[in-house]
Amino acid sequence: RKPGMVPPPPGEESQTVILPPGWQSYLSPQGRRYYVNTTTNETTWERPSSSPGIPASPGSHRSSLPPTVNGYHASGTPAHPPETAHMSVRKSTGDSQNLGSSSPSKKQSKENTITINCVTFPHPDTMPEQQLLKPTEWSYCDYFWADRKDPQGNGTVAGFELLLQKQLKGKQMQKEMSEFIRERIKIEEDYAKNLAKLSQNSLASQEEGSLGEAWAQVKKSLADEAEVHLKFSAKLHSEVEKPLMNFRENFKKDMKKCDHHIADLRKQLASRYASVEKARKALTERQRDLEMKTQQLEIKLSNKTEEDIKKARRKSTQAGDDLMRCVDLYNQAQSKWFEEMVTTTLELERLEVERVEMIRQHLCQYTQLRHETDMFNQSTVEPVDQLLRKVDPAKDRELWVREHKTGNIRPVDMEI
Secondary structure (H helix, E strand, O other): OOOOOOOOOOOOHHHHOOOOOOEEEEEOOOOOEEEEEOOOOOEEOOOOOOOOOOOOOOOOOOEOOOOEEOOEEOOOOEOOOHHHHOOOOOOOOOOOOOOOOOOOOOOOOHHHEEEEOOEEEEOHHHOOOOOOOOOOOOOHHHHOOOEEEOOOOOOEEEHHHHHHHHHHHHHHHHHHHHHHHHHHHHHHHHHHHHHHHHHOOOOOOOOOHHHHHHHHHHHHHHHHHHHHHHHHHHHHHHHHHHHHHHOOOOHHHHHHHHHHHHHHHHHHHHHHHHHHHHHHHHHHHHHHHHHHHHHHHHOOOOOOOHHHHHHHHHHHHHHHHHHHHHHHHHHHHHHHHHHHHHHHHHHHHHHHHHHHHHHHHHHHHHHHHHHHHHHHHHHHHHHHHHHHHOOOHHHHHHHHHHHHOOOOOOOOOOOO
């Protein structure tokens, strides 16, 4: 949203100097006094009742409507339809953003404004719906311009700071995922080591026949399975854990640089805003001094010469020029802040999408390696299945008997 500053109140001149009926005096945001006929809406830069000896303001301006200030007439009437009078901050960066008020004749109430980064904005409830840069996308660049109340009650948190916190949290989640995969690798390595050790165990090594062959294959399958799990753990390290750990190694440092850059722009914006307020106060003081000297001359209370009044007028003009210069500097800072906010939030959005996609791809790689490991494990037990199907107790008995028989003469009965 475009920043708006509280407009100056009607000048004291309207109270201390008698104007013709129906005329009121106001100060423009640039500090220049003008006059409004509340009956005819006629406006003029020159005071309607000029007294002898007082120079008239050069370049009078009359029209059927008051002068326009930031899209509004001095009397508070919008110079454009409502939907175009309030310009959104989310617009082309080439447009300048002004510090003027919507009406120099009325002060904005606190209920109708909010202050962000030391800049006064219209309250969201009093503004029409803003046009989004990326409608329907819920983009970062549209929803993080304001500050948010700290849930712990410790002040407020800038919208941009929330985005940085999300980025750093994402980096932390990525690191923890990498640590999780590392634990998975350790389990695989320990499992493979235990399988290899068990495959060397001599238990039941004296089993014979076809069953003994099947048993030997069972033990060999453990060694084969151990090799499969070692390969699985090595691939997990190189293809999942390491990429997760090394992705954006300097990410935290880059985020800090980004944070400092935006923070510097915010500080510059606040400083420029303070300069505008200081210049505005200086202009008010110069104008009061000029009015006082003018009034003293009119009522013959002072011997001030016309040259003194001209000098006061020059100082007032210089103060007005200083205010305009400060406003221009503020608008430049505001424009720069806007550009950097849009550019940086879109970059953070791109980085988050890239991070999520990177993790998704590596987790897909994990599941693929897991499927391959299951397939290889299955292949290690297939020879065991084949040998188990060939186990033949009768054949084993025959072979054993042939090898170990002691003779086929049976004892006979004795006769008396």
